[in-house]
Amino acid sequence: MAARPDLQKGYLGPQSKFEEFGLSTVTHQDPEINIDSNQVEVQIRVSKPTKVTANLTSCAKNEELPQHVFTQTKDGVVSVKVSLPEVGYYKLQIFALLLPDDSKTLPGVYNYLINCSRIASAVATYPKQFAQWKEGCYIVSPSNLDPNVSLAETKFEVFIPKVKSAAVVADGSWTHLNQNTAGLWEGTVNLDPYRFKDAKVTLNANYGDDNKFSTLLEYKV
Known part of the structure; x- marks a missing residue:
């Protein structure tokens, strides 16, 4: 069993901007999380429009794991x-910035230490998230693409605020999504031809600037 890493005093838990930004924990009030699984979901409540991102780092390897x-x-x-790839300790750092501040640097607002004692389920590889994704977007499906299963009818269902249109682009092939009555952009895409080819699949949005689409998520299959 890996030894608990030494952390500087004040590293764990809320940082100086956490309360100032109107943030509060929903799920994990204790910054040390011990799990006998390799999957965990941390939730933070925001009281104002806020851009939030997170970093995951393996303590044993001192390696950042953005794909997890x-x-x-x-x-x-x-x-x-x-989604943790191995047993051991991980640092989960949460960064935030109040909108409409467009600063490139987000201050750290909360730090967790996760101890994973067992790999209980398949390791998910999540898509890369671009800047505009962090401004209030969420996806119902798919949060990750597993090339080991059929991707012939991959259902995309996603909420993107203030967007005019949305599309999925698979290795240059475009599929435009339709907005349903719930305000979600949805559509079914055949991604089977791209499995195990290291193909790039992106979710893109048009905010009304002619035909310019911004990339929100980037998957690899």
Whole structure:
């Protein structure tokens, strides 16, 4: 069993901007999380429009693992999904910035230490999240793409605020999504031809600037 890493005093828990930004914990009040699984979801409530992102770092390897952490916001709650690839200790750092501040640097607002004692389920590889994704978007499906299963009818269902249109682009092939009565952009895409080819699949949104689409998420299959 890996030894608990030494952390500087004051590292764990809320940082100076946490309360100032109007943030509060929903799920994990204790910054030390011990789990006998490799999946955990941390939720933070925001009281104002806030951009939030998270970093996951393996303590044993001192390696950042952006592909194993996924952040999204729904109804004023930020969800941080974590899928750990190995047993051991991990640092989960949450960063935030009040909108409309467009500063490139987000201050750290809360730090967790996760101790994973067992790999109980398949390890998820999450898509890369771009800047505009962090401004109130959330996805119903898919939060990750597993090339080991059929992707012939991959259902995309996603909420993107203030957007004019949305599309999925798979290795250059476009599929435009339709907005349903619930305000979600949805559509079914055949991604089977791209499995195990290291193909890039992106979720893109148009905010009304001619035909310009911004990339929100980038998957690899």
